Amino acid sequence: xxxxxxxxLSPYAKDSAISYGLVTAAFVIVSILNSMGLVSSSLQGQLVxxxxxxxxxxxxxxxxxxxxxxxxxxxxFMSVGAFTGIVISGILETSGLPDVGRLIAAILCGAxxxxxxxxxxxxxxxxxxxxxxAIVTLAFGEIIKNFMNIIYAGKDSTGFHxxxxxxxxxxxxxxxxxxxxxxxxxxxxxxxxxxxxxxxLVTLFIVQNLMNSKQGRAIMACRDNRIAAESIGLNVTKYKxxxxxxxxxxxxxxxxxxxxxxxxxxxxxxxxxxxxxxLVFVVLGGLGNxxxxxxxxxxxxxxxxxxxxxxxxxxxxxxxxxxxxxIATYNPFLRSRVMMLRDKIIPKKDKPDEGRKxxxxxKKSGKEVG
Amino acid sequence: xxxxxNLINGLSLGSVYAIIALGYTMVYGISKMxxxxxxxxxxxxxxxxxxxxSYLNLPAWVSVILAMIxxxxxxxxxxxxxxxxxxxxxxxxxxxxxxxxxxxxxxAALLIWGSAPKVFTSVxxxxxxxxxxxxxxxxxxxxxxxxxxxxxxxxxxMTFFTGHTKVGKAMRAVSEDNGAAQLMGINVNTTISMTxxxxxALAAIAGVLLCxxxxxxxxxxxxxxxxxxxTAAVFGGIGSIPGAMLxxxxxxxxxxxxxxxxxxxxxxxxxxxxxxxxxxxxxTGLLGEKITEKV
Numbered sequence: 001x002x003x004x005x006x007x008x009l010s011p012y013a014k015d016s017a018i019s020y021g022l023v024t025a026a027f028v029i030v031s032i033l034n035s036m037g038l039v040s041s042s043l044q045g046q047l048v049x050x051x052x053x054x055x056x057x058x059x060x061x062x063x064x065x066x067x068x069x070x071x072x073x074x075x076x077f078m079s080v081g082a083f084t085g086i087v088i089s090g091i092l093e094t095s096g097l098p099d100v101g102r103l104i105a106a107i108l109c110g111a112x113x114x115x116x117x118x119x120x121x122x123x124x125x126x127x128x129x130x131x132x133x134a135i136v137t138l139a140f141g142e143i144i145k146n147f148m149n150i151i152y153a154g155k156d157s158t159g160f161h162x163x164x165x166x167x168x169x170x171x172x173x174x175x176x177x178x179x180x181x182x183x184x185x186x187x188x189x190x191x192x193x194x195x196x197x198x199x200x201l202v203t204l205f206i207v208q209n210l211m212n213s214k215q216g217r218a219i220m221a222c223r224d225n226r227i228a229a230e231s232i233g234l235n236v237t238k239y240k241x242x243x244x245x246x247x248x249x250x251x252x253x254x255x256x257x258x259x260x261x262x263x264x265x266x267x268x269x270x271x272x273x274x275x276x277x278x279l280v281f282v283v284l285g286g287l288g289n290x291x292x293x294x295x296x297x298x299x300x301x302x303x304x305x306x307x308x309x310x311x312x313x314x315x316x317x318x319x320x321x322x323x324x325x326x327i328a329t330y331n332p333f334l335r336s337r338v339m340m341l342r343d344k345i346i347p348k349k350d351k352p353d354e355g356r357k358x359x360x361x362x363k364k365s366g367k368e369v370g
Numbered sequence: 371x372x373x374x375x376n377l378i379n380g381l382s383l384g385s386v387y388a389i390i391a392l393g394y395t396m397v398y399g400i401s402k403m404x405x406x407x408x409x410x411x412x413x414x415x416x417x418x419x420x421x422x423x424s425y426l427n428l429p430a431w432v433s434v435i436l437a438m439i440x441x442x443x444x445x446x447x448x449x450x451x452x453x454x455x456x457x458x459x460x461x462x463x464x465x466x467x468x469x470x471x472x473x474x475x476x477x478a479a480l481l482i483w484g485s486a487p488k489v490f491t492s493v494x495x496x497x498x499x500x501x502x503x504x505x506x507x508x509x510x511x512x513x514x515x516x517x518x519x520x521x522x523x524x525x526x527x528m529t530f531f532t533g534h535t536k537v538g539k540a541m542r543a544v545s546e547d548n549g550a551a552q553l554m555g556i557n558v559n560t561t562i563s564m565t566x567x568x569x570x571a572l573a574a575i576a577g578v579l580l581c582x583x584x585x586x587x588x589x590x591x592x593x594x595x596x597x598x599x600x601t602a603a604v605f606g607g608i609g610s611i612p613g614a615m616l617x618x619x620x621x622x623x624x625x626x627x628x629x630x631x632x633x634x635x636x637x638x639x640x641x642x643x644x645x646x647x648x649x650x651x652x653x654t655g656l657l658g659e660k661i662t663e664k665v
Contacts, residue, residue, distance in 0.1 A: 070462065124646065128653050131404065131461075135604040136649055138597070139642035146639035272597060276406075276469050283466045312481055319474035323452055323467055330463040331455045 012212040019204055019291065027197040034193075042305050048261040050301045051196025055203045055254030057281035057293035059247045062207055064279065065288030066216070067243035068223030069126070070134040073141025074278050077248040078255035079148055079270035080117050081110030085256025086184045086265065087153055090177040091160055099190045103260065106190075107199070110256030111249045117144070118248020122241045141275055148267035153178040183266040184259065191261040199257055200294075203250050207290060210246060219243050284325060371508050376630045377623065382514035382583065384622020385521030389576040390599035391606070391614035392528060393569030399545040399609040400565045401457070403464040407448060408573060409596015410475035413589060415441045415574030416581040417483055420490055430493040437574040445570025446563050454559070472593075479589035487588045490581035513583045520579060524572060525615050531568075532611060541565055545609065598625070598641065605645050607658020616656060621645075 030047070033039050039047075056078060063071045085106035092102045121140050128136055153162045156174025166180060178184055210216045221229040222236045230236055259265050281300055285292025303321070307314035328334055390412060397405045415437040422433025452471050456464050494512045532538040543551040544561045552558050580595060581587050598621055606617025621641055628640035648656065 064462075070465075124650050128649060131398075131608060132604060132649055132653060132655070134404075135601060136646055139601065139645050142597075142642050143639045146636055146642075150633075150635050272593075280466055280469060283462050287462070315477040316474060316481065319470050319477060322470035322473065326463055326467045326470060327452070327455045330459045332459065333455075 012208070016204070016208045016212075019208065020201060023197070023200055023204065023294075027193075031193070042308070043302065046301055046305060047193045048191050048196045049258065050298055051193070051200050052254045052258040052261070053278065053281065053297040053301050054200050054294050055257070056251055056278045057285065057297040058200075058203050058207055058290055059250035059254065060278050061282045061285070061288065061290060061293045062210070062243050062247040062250070064282050065286075065293075066211060066223065067219050067240055067247075069240065069244070070131070070279075071137040071244075071247075072134050072272070072275050072279065073137035073139070073144070074247075074251055075270040075272070075274035076141035076144035077114040077118055077251035078258065078274070079144055079267060081114040081252030081255025082259030082265060082270070083148060083151075083178060083184065083267070084113040084252070085110040086187050086259045087160075087177050089188065089190060089260055090175065090184075091155055093188065099188075100195075103190050103192075103195055103257075106260060107195075107253050107256045110252040110259075112252070114252020114255065115245055115249030118245045118251075119241065122244035122248070126237055126240045126244060138272065138275070141270075141272065145267055145271055148183075148270070149181045151178055152176070152180050181267065183264065183269075185264045187260060187263050187265065189261060189263055191257050196257060199253055203253070204290065206246065206250065210243075211290075215239065215242060280322065284322075284329075372630075374508055375510075376626050378510055378514055378518075380623035380626035381619060382517040382622070383626060384619035385517045386576050386580045386583075386618075387595065387599045387602045387622050388521055388615045388618025389524050389572050389579070390595060391603040391618040392524065392611065393572050393576075394600050394603040395606075395608055395611060395614040396541070396565050396569050398603065399611075400541060400562055401453070401464075403453065403461055404468065404600070405453075405569075406465065406468040406596070406600075407471035407475060408569065409592040409594075409599070410472050410479075411441055411444060411448075411570050411573040411592070412577035412580065412595060413479060413587075413592030414444060414475060415570075415577035416490060416587050416591060417479060417488075418574070419493070419578045420488055420581070420587055423491055423493070424488075434493060434575070434578050437578060438571045441570040441574035441577075442567045445566040445573075449563055449566040454562075476589045476593075483589065485589065487586040490585040490587045492582040492585065493578055494582060511583070513579075517579045517583065520575060521615075521619075524575065528611055537561070537564055601642065601645050604655055605648060607655030609659070610655070610657045613655055613657035 030039065034044065034047075056074065060071065060074045063069055063074075088109045089102050089106040092105060097105070121137075125133060125136050125140065150164045151162070152164070152166050152168055153160070154168045154170045154174050154176045155161065156171040158171065161168045161170065168174075168176070170176070176185070211220075218229070218234050219239045219242065221232075222234060222239050226236055255270075277300075278297075281297040282293055284300070285294070285296030304314055304318055307317050310317050390408065393408050393411075394405065397403065397408070418440045419433045419437040422428040422436045423430060426433075428436065448471055452467050453464055456467055492513055494516055530538075532542055540551070540556045540561045541564065543554065543556055544558055548558060551561075576595075576599075577592065581591070599618060602617035602621040603614045604617070605621060606613025606615070608614075624644050625637050625641050629637040632640060652658075
């Protein structure tokens with residue numbers, strides 16, 4: 001952390017301050033619109049999921065963009081967080097704790113549990129490279145989904161029960177918390193938009209500070225050139241594992257909030273498609289670009305709703321939009337045309353990197369070092 | 371005997387995975403992209419064949435050929451429209467585009483054929499009675515037998531094709547070194563299109579075989595076999611054709627044995643668990659090439 005006050009703010013501190021400000025502004029505007037009744041009910045229902053997906057996208061960006069490893073199993077950590085959160089919230093239901101306290105406890109436990117999973121999974125996964133690493137994350141995601149399908153949990157006056165078969169031997173007054181493939185039912189919906197907003201801020205705080213710390217620069221160095229990073233004495237596995245674990249823990253937080261936003265939740269929700277959906281946010285937003293992730297997550301969560309007027313064709317339209325946007329952003333020919341056009345309209349100034357999507361804020365962290 | 375029955379079922383399912391995995395691995399070898407839409411081409415192939423037999427009353431073999439033709443055209447079209455504009459821009463951009471294509475195919479199928487599962491009539495329905503051996507103790511379905519035979523034929527055909535024909539050699543050259551192949555006068559674009567065409571035709575065969583054994587046909591039918599076949603391709607070493615065959619068969623056998631002897635709910639977890647263990651021991655898959663790093 002940098003000292004604020006009389007010393008001039010470092011560029012990254014200014015940057016972070018701007019992003020907190022913008023997120024807060026967005027939250028305030030949406031809240032005001034909401035209280036004035038200007039937000040449609042379908043969008044209202046999307047507010048908490050949007051926050052969750054932002055958290056998911058930013059956390060996945062930490063692995064894919066900043067640490068440079070393709071992960072196809074991010075929904076697995078979301079699942080761990082969600083069901084841990086639901087169980088914790090269910091256990092504390094009768095404890096007399098206020099909703100806020102329960103939500104915080106659920107989110108924290110979800111984060112810890114997912115973090116532990118991330119750490120344990122990360123150890124074998126990060127031994128592999130490239131597409132092999134990607135397939136193993138996919139495999140772990142599927143394994144987590146499979147195991148969530150056979151976990152049964154419940155509580156009664158004798159305490160908490162966890163088994164892999166439905167016969168929990170609960171007292172008649174007991175309550176089933178997790179019901180195997182049926183997932184969690186009768187969940188108290190204690191998630192709120194405010195909680196989602198705070199979670200987004202916390203995620204931003206963690207990721208931005210990590211990115212601009214010594215560890216963050218080490219993580220990026222390992223991504224940019226593994227051998228060079230090793231040769232200057234960086235422990236590549238350690239830094240990659242750090243990014244992976246933090247990312248999993250953040251995904252657990254997002255998952256816990258997501259889980260407590262619905263009254264029923266099926267384990268199958270967190271399948272490969274969800275992992276891919278989050279990956280789409282990250283890639284479309286720009287690798288390593290935190291703001292890109294936030295914007296992409298927001299727009300792509302709203303888009304299927306906004307395309308509702310196309311009725312049955314909306315998912316088809318979504319697919320076409322996705323393909324076209326990818327081609328428009330990445331096609332070398334189109335990109336050079338756009339650049340030329342931009343240079344004609346706005347004469348070149350001293351902004352060498354503008355327009356090209358920077359993979360990270362390498363330029364800025366460079367200044368930091370120098 | 372139960373063991374033998376399971377083994378045959380496993381080999382048959384594995385053969386389907388192997389045929390799908392071939393498509394994955396060829397496309398990966400030549401353009402270094404994970405074509406996630408491949409699983410959905412299987413589904414399209416199965417639907418076309420279904421329409422051929424059910425609506426047009428075509429004989430089974432004609433409908434299979436029709437499915438292969440449609441899928442071949444589809445594969446070439448997808449490559450030309452969605453992947454070619456992004457060639458050379460890094461694998462992630464193409465990966466996401468492939469996911470977009472996969473969404474597109476699934477939702478187009480949903481619009482055309484609806485979400486209710488169609489009952490796929492097996493293309494081998496002429497052979498009504500199953501093969502009975504050992505006084506009825508061991509029964510083999512004709513589907514299982516034909517799937518195995520088809521897989522063996524496809525494997526022999528592909529081995530011959532990549533090893534001994536001009537186009538096949540061009541494919542190997544392009545996957546080895548794109549630029550050098552171009553300098554040798556190989557048309558890279560045509561070769562890549564050709565690879566997609568063959569991969570998609572194989573996907574159509576796989577779709578028909580898969581749905582003959584597991585007859586519920588839905589827009590999402592191709593998704594899980596697609597992921598499994600992708601796993602199989604990695605299992606055997608992605609980019610390697612014999613690897614894809616071996617990986618596919620092993621994944622199929624492990625899945626059926628896991629379901630029969632350990633737990634039917636955890637069969638997928640077992641498959642993926644074995645994959646993880648194998649990759650940890652042999653990080654580039656069973657028959658994959660060793661990656662050498664250069665400073």
